Amino acid sequence: MLAPAPAPAPTKDIPVLVSFPICPFVQRSAILLEHKQQRYERINIDLANKPDWFLALSPTGKVPALVINTGETEPSVLFESAIINEYLDETYGKPLLTGNSLSKAHSRAWIAYTEVLIMQQYALLLEQEEEAFQQKLEAFFIALNKLKPASGAPFFNGKAFSLVDAAIAPVFTRLRWLPQLREMLKEEALINEESAGLLAWIENLVNNTAVQASVASDFEQVFIEYFKDRNSVAIAQWEQQGL
Numbered sequence: 001m002l003a004p005a006p007a008p009a010p011t012k013d014i015p016v017l018v019s020f021p022i023c024p025f026v027q028r029s030a031i032l033l034e035h036k037q038q039r040y041e042r043i044n045i046d047l048a049n050k051p052d053w054f055l056a057l058s059p060t061g062k063v064p065a066l067v068i069n070t071g072e073t074e075p076s077v078l079f080e081s082a083i084i085n086e087y088l089d090e091t092y093g094k095p096l097l098t099g100n101s102l103s104k105a106h107s108r109a110w111i112a113y114t115e116v117l118i119m120q121q122y123a124l125l126l127e128q129e130e131e132a133f134q135q136k137l138e139a140f141f142i143a144l145n146k147l148k149p150a151s152g153a154p155f156f157n158g159k160a161f162s163l164v165d166a167a168i169a170p171v172f173t174r175l176r177w178l179p180q181l182r183e184m185l186k187e188e189a190l191i192n193e194e195s196a197g198l199l200a201w202i203e204n205l206v207n208n209t210a211v212q213a214s215v216a217s218d219f220e221q222v223f224i225e226y227f228k229d230r231n232s233v234a235i236a237q238w239e240q241q242g243l
């Protein structure tokens with residue numbers, strides 16, 4: 001259990017990311033902040049026992065929330081990771097979401113799709129029944145294969161890191177606990193060029209500096225404990241394989 005967190009009191013231009021240690025949506029924003037090399041603070045809250053200040057700040061009661069002190073007014077609060085990331089993108093450093101209306105809408109559409117994948121992966125990791133786990137694994141594999149990164153490129157849109165990369169990378173970080181899925185992807189990559197591109201993109205993002213810096217040093221331990229406590233088939237299988 002997390003110790004009660006104090007309400008954020010952001011210093012000017014140092015945003016506070018209200019977080020839960022293993023939340024993939026929080027990780028999306030942490031990735032972008034790390035990519036932009038923007039200083040920020042992170043406050044972890046206990047989602048099973050949300051502080052009153054958080055419930056007062058966030059209409060959805062969900063993390064991430066971003067608390068910003070621009071120096072001009074009372075601190076502002078943003079919620080919804082995709083919206084937070086667009087704000088971070090426009091505010092710090094060189095914007096990543098550029099181009100014409102169609103290319104921006106294209107990126108936003110794929111970012112929306114990555115939320116579907118995040119939810120699907122979470123349900124898969126929480127599954128307690130072997131048979132249902134297998135079914136969900138296959139459905140997740142199909143959904144993952146619908147992602148179409150630019151051909152031969154390290155990132156979704158080509159050579160440059162994009163908001164789509166920041167939005168999907170948390171899913172890729174968590175694939176290490178789904179070794180069966182990685183094997184399925186490798187097998188598919190042998191016979192399908194698009195899947196080979198997907199696999200290369202996954203590897204590239206997992207090893208990306210901003211993605212690696214977006215989780216705390218105890219992330220792995222906290223993640224395993226969280227799902228073990230919920231009798232996760234995925235984690236039991238992962239442990240059996242001694243990975």
Ligand SMILES: N[C@@H](CCC(=O)N[C@@H](CS)C(=O)NCC(=O)O)C(=O)O
Binds near residue numbers: 026062064080082
């Ligand atoms: N669409 C939201 C989803 C955020 C979300 O579901 N966060 C989870 C943690 S990973 C949460 O705060 N759950 C607490 C609750 O639903 O009460 C976003 O992109 O920020």
